[in-house]
Amino acid sequence: MEHLLRLLTANLPSRRLPQKRFLAVALALLCACALAMAGEPSSDETGDEHGGEKLDVIHHVTDGDVIELEPFGEIHLPAIKIGDFDISITRHVVMMWIAAILLVVIFSSVANAYKKMSRPQAPKGFVNLMETMIEFVRTDVVKANIGEGYERFLPYLLTVFFFILTCNLLGLIPYAATATSNISVTFTLAVFTFVIVQFTMFKEHGLKGWLSHLTAGAPVALWPIMVPIEFLSMFVKPFALMVRLFANMTAGHVVIVTMIGLIFIFKSWLVAPAAVGIALIMYALEIFVAFMQAYIFTMLSSLFIGMAAAHEEHH
Amino acid sequence: MLSSLIFAAGLLSPNPGLIFWTAVTFLLLVFILSKVAWKPIVEALSEREKNIQSAIDRAEQAKAEAEKTLAELKAERAKAQAEAEKIVSDAKAYAEKIRAELLEKANAEARKTLEDAKAEIELAKRRAMAELKDTVADLAIEAASKIIQHNLDAERHKDLIASVINDLSTVQKQ
Structure with missing residues (x-):
């Protein structure tokens, strides 16, 4: 007993120290991030001659053709126009490209690790971490919701998951912007899911099956009610996908900016501890939300695809 | 208020270029x-x-095989044990039979010996x-013959009768 106690006390400090150090580093990083994010609206405020006291929260989350790197200056992005069609490169486009490049670099290196294996081996380190996520999406999200023949949709759903996740996480880096908090981006992603769902239903059930799903197997007398409802629900699903991702990613950032903005509205250092504290909590929550929303988008997409591909009635 | 509404509208209005x-x-x-990656x-x-x-699967198969072998071995062992027990x-x-037989024989012999x-x-x-x-008969005859031989002697006769009477009296006294 005494021996055991001595062992425990001997091990305690050495075991807990790295954890404490890690926590301290994480907290410091979060603080730095929150403060750096606070730097942006404040510089906007001081730089704005007309606004004076006004804190432009919305500006912080909307798209633009300027990447502000206060106090290091700003990058003006090129405006491209084809006829009347404006395809200027914006902040969010740049963020998407960064996310895309990151994904290609990360996952091609992960794939290389697998190619190097002459026989199936246990993954190590970063490859293992990525595999955990890929495996989670593959089995627990896609396979669980689509079932038979899920492999066809795997590339799309894996890409959607990691693309949204990366965009969400990139948005948490100071000076960066969140592409997924833009409704045009989430709209496009939702349209892809919509197209895949409708295409799958056509392919699996034919035109007749696609039309009959609009009646939801209800008696003919109910068709005038059922058909509009089913027709609407066809569009409501991707609409919900679009709004959910957009609103979640926007809201967290707005709250953080608002919290930090309180310091400048009250013009007092006394507000700072509480404001930064709350912003910090929100920031931590945002990290969770980043994963959560990527998961939900992928999960619901697989669910809709699974429903479209299923051969039995699902109503 | 109005400006924030306009900004909110800006937040919600889709941008075709960005969609593209x-x-x-x-x-x-x-x-x-x-x-590059997923495949x-x-x-x-x-x-x-x-x-x-x-x-x-292989492990399971091996396990099943091992179990089968174990069951076989167990059955064999049980059989051997039963055999040994039977022996x-x-x-x-x-x-027991031999013992009983021997006992019987010994008993019979003993009985026979006893009877013999x-x-x-x-x-x-x-x-x-x-x-x-x-x-006794010889003795009686001898005695009788002796008595007969002595009969001729009257003195002896008297002595004999006296000794007999003497004997009788001592017997009665006792």
């Missing part, structure tokens, strides 16, 4: 990642899955009795 770029970026990403990764994963499954019990029964001895004793007794009878 999102679509292009995303489609390219799906294409590249499918080729080899998912293939490796499913291959490993199969490997693990086959390893599990032992047979031997015991045989031994008894018969011999009886015989000897009878013989002794007969001898005794003869001897």
Whole structure:
């Protein structure tokens, strides 16, 4: 007993120290991030001659053709126009490209690790971490919701998951912007899911099956009610996908900016501890939300695809 | 208030250029990642899955085989044990039989010996009795003849009668 106690006390400090150090580093990083994010609206405020006291929260989350790197200056992005069609490169486009490049670099290196294996081996380190996520999406999200023949949709759903996740996480880096908090981006992603769902239903059930799903197997007398409802629900699903991702990613950032903005509205250092504290909590929550929303988008997409591909009635 | 509404509208209004770029970026990403990443990764994963499954299957098969062998061995052992038990019990029964037989034989012999001895004793007794009878008869005859020889002597006769009377009186006194 005494021996055991001595062992425990001997091990305690050495075991807990790295954890404490890690926590301290994480907290410091979060603080730095929150403060750096606070730097942006404040510089906007001081730089704005007309606004004076006004804190432009919305500006912080909307798209633009300027990447502000206060106090290091700003990058003006090129405006491209084809006829009347404006395809200027914006902040969010740049963020998407960064996310895309990151994904290609990360996952091609992960794939290389697998190619190097002459026989199936246990993954190590970063490859293992990525595999955990890929495996989670593959089995627990896609396979669980689509079932038979899920492999066809795997590339799309894996890409959607990691693309949204990366965009969400990139948005948490100071000076960066969140592409997924833009409704045009989430709209496009939702349209892809919509197209895949409708295409799958056509392919699996034919035109007749696609039309009959609009009646939801209800008696003919109910068709005038059922058909509009089913027709609407066809569009409501991707609409919900679009709004959910957009609103979640926007809201967290707005709250953080608002919290930090309180310091400048009250013009007092006394507000700072509480404001930064709350912003910090929100920031931590945002990290969770980043994963959560990527998961939900992928999960619901697989669910809709699974429903479209299923051969039995699902109503 | 109005300005914030306008900003909110700006937040919600879709931008065709961005939609275009999102679509292009995303489609390219799906294409590249499918080729570069998802295909080899998912293939490796499913291959490993199969490997693990086959390893599990093999292990299960080996386990079933081992269990079968174990059951066989157990049955064999049980059989051997039963056989051994039977041999032992047979031997015991045989031994018991022999013991009983021997006991019986010994008993019978002892009885016979006893009976023989008894018969011999009886015989000897009878013989002794007969001898005794003869001897007694001889003695009586001898005595009688002696008495007859002495009868001529009156003095002796008197003495004899006196000694007999004397004897009788001593017997009565006792």
